[in-house]
Amino acid sequence: MNRSHELFVEAQNHLVGGVNSAVRAFRAVGGEPVFIHRGEGAWIEDVDGRRYVDYVLSYGPLAVGHAHPEVVAAVCDAVARGLSFGAPCELETHLAQRIKALFPSIDRLRMVSSGTEATMSALRLARGFTGRERIVKFQGCYHGHVDSLLVQAGSGVLTLGIPGSPGVPSAVAQQTITVPYNDLAATNGVFDQHGPEIAAVIVEPVAGNMNCVPPAEGFLSGLRRLCDQSGALLIFDEVMTGFRVSLGGAQAHYSVTPDLTCLGKVIGGGMPVGALGGRSEIMECLAPLGPVYQAGTLSGNPVAMAAGLATLDALTRAQAFDSAVAATRALVAGLHERARCAGVPFATSQVGTMFGLFFTEADAVTDFQRVSGCDVERFRRFFHSLLEQGVYLAPSAFEAGFLSTAHDEQTLEHTLAAAERAFASL
Numbered sequence: 001m002n003r004s005h006e007l008f009v010e011a012q013n014h015l016v017g018g019v020n021s022a023v024r025a026f027r028a029v030g031g032e033p034v035f036i037h038r039g040e041g042a043w044i045e046d047v048d049g050r051r052y053v054d055y056v057l058s059y060g061p062l063a064v065g066h067a068h069p070e071v072v073a074a075v076c077d078a079v080a081r082g083l084s085f086g087a088p089c090e091l092e093t094h095l096a097q098r099i100k101a102l103f104p105s106i107d108r109l110r111m112v113s114s115g116t117e118a119t120m121s122a123l124r125l126a127r128g129f130t131g132r133e134r135i136v137k138f139q140g141c142y143h144g145h146v147d148s149l150l151v152q153a154g155s156g157v158l159t160l161g162i163p164g165s166p167g168v169p170s171a172v173a174q175q176t177i178t179v180p181y182n183d184l185a186a187t188n189g190v191f192d193q194h195g196p197e198i199a200a201v202i203v204e205p206v207a208g209n210m211n212c213v214p215p216a217e218g219f220l221s222g223l224r225r226l227c228d229q230s231g232a233l234l235i236f237d238e239v240m241t242g243f244r245v246s247l248g249g250a251q252a253h254y255s256v257t258p259d260l261t262c263l264g265k266v267i268g269g270g271m272p273v274g275a276l277g278g279r280s281e282i283m284e285c286l287a288p289l290g291p292v293y294q295a296g297t298l299s300g301n302p303v304a305m306a307a308g309l310a311t312l313d314a315l316t317r318a319q320a321f322d323s324a325v326a327a328t329r330a331l332v333a334g335l336h337e338r339a340r341c342a343g344v345p346f347a348t349s350q351v352g353t354m355f356g357l358f359f360t361e362a363d364a365v366t367d368f369q370r371v372s373g374c375d376v377e378r379f380r381r382f383f384h385s386l387l388e389q390g391v392y393l394a395p396s397a398f399e400a401g402f403l404s405t406a407h408d409e410q411t412l413e414h415t416l417a418a419a420e421r422a423f424a425s426l
């Protein structure tokens with residue numbers, strides 16, 4: 001018996017499955033979730049006092065690590081002045097200015113309270129702007145639990161093997177056309193058939209919800225071209241990739257400009273935030289300037305804005321982001337080397353501060369089909385071995401991993417030593 005177990009037993013009496021987000025439940029790896037008591041820098045500590053190097057970072061938001069002193073101070077300062085006003089506050093404009101400086105494709109933003117709200121509102125806006133209804137999405141991409149985007153989705157939908165989208169009206173699901181990720185020819189075919197009906201293509205420009213799968217050369221620019229030719233909007237869901245693939249997101253890294261960008265995670269520094277942004281002519285279709293309705297009681301929440309601003313301040317300070325990228329590269333190279341020495345078939349991916357680990361014979365994994373073919377059982381054993389040794393990965397073979405500016409040499413050494421033992425035991 002340990003405290004995590006006791007808490008999980010009790011939680012299951014009150015919360016569905018004992019959790020408030022499906023991926024946390026350890027269903028795919030077996031065993032029970034550890035309950036986290038506190039975090040500091042790159043480390044988290046569970047309720048039984050065990051410490052772990054954290055590569056989940058709340059699924060991405062904590063780009064400068066847990067409880068960064070400047071973020072904590074900014075949040076405390078904001079809290080002391082009131083938690084929410086339902087009226088404009090100056091910090092909303094500051095965060096918008098900060099985001100715009102790094103994302104030149106964005107003229108105007110709307111803050112919301114989650115990534116799901118951002119993608120949901122972006123779709124409504126795209127439909128309102130174009131007067132069209134159909135949406136193109138890619139297999140294995142996850143854009144939050146928006147009805148029309150749960151079709152062939154990644155993340156928990158993939159982890160738990162949920163087949164389609166129970167609860168989503170078929171009329172809604174039919175408006176979504178899914179295409180294999182990185183398959184430009186198939187996307188072309190969809191546009192040949194349905195071009196004039198397509199309101200938007202939404203894509204994770206680096207797929208981070210079916211493990212971590214970078215875009216193939218020419219894929220994103222090909223999507224841009226197809227959207228331009230047909231009048232559809234290109235939506236980059238940068239909820240995960242924003243401030244991770246590069247400080248200007250995937251759009252800066254791959255030099256492809258979307259019409260709309262969805263953000264979340266890092267811009268809230270661990271508080272519930274999302275945003276959508278894009279060119280003025282599109283964004284100004286939103287209420288109160290235009291007819292497409294969008295609203296939120298807690299949108300632009302001052303505490304969340306303060307956390308986001310302090311996070312971006314710390315992340316954009318000289319060398320901070322570049323060092324975190326270098327650490328991510330070193331981690332992935334180190335893992336690769338240890339797998340090779342242990343004779344374990346293994347591939348990796350890395351873009352910015354995101355990474356993926358694949359138990360596969362293939363050299364690289366480029367789409368949903370290949371991700372689905374990876375050895376999930378081996379991942380399960382690797383995951384538990386690392387957990388026992390104080391390294392926390394996402395409890396699923398279909399989630400990306402993340403580093404922060406707080407991951408230093410010591411955390412990497414600890415991780416690689418644990419990984420060496422884990423590979424040897426597989």
Ligand SMILES: Cc1ncc(COP(=O)(O)O)c(C=O)c1O
Pocket residue numbers: 114115116117119142143144145204208209237238239240241264265274
């Ligand atoms: C790419 C992407 N889009 C959207 C979302 C939805 O964000 P949230 O969980 O904040 O609703 C997520 C994560 O869940 C995500 O990874």
Ligand SMILES: N[C@H](C=O)CCC(=O)O
Pocket residue numbers: 021022023024059142155156208209240399
């Ligand atoms: N993969 C998801 C988002 O990125 C994980 C977060 C969640 O759904 O709890």
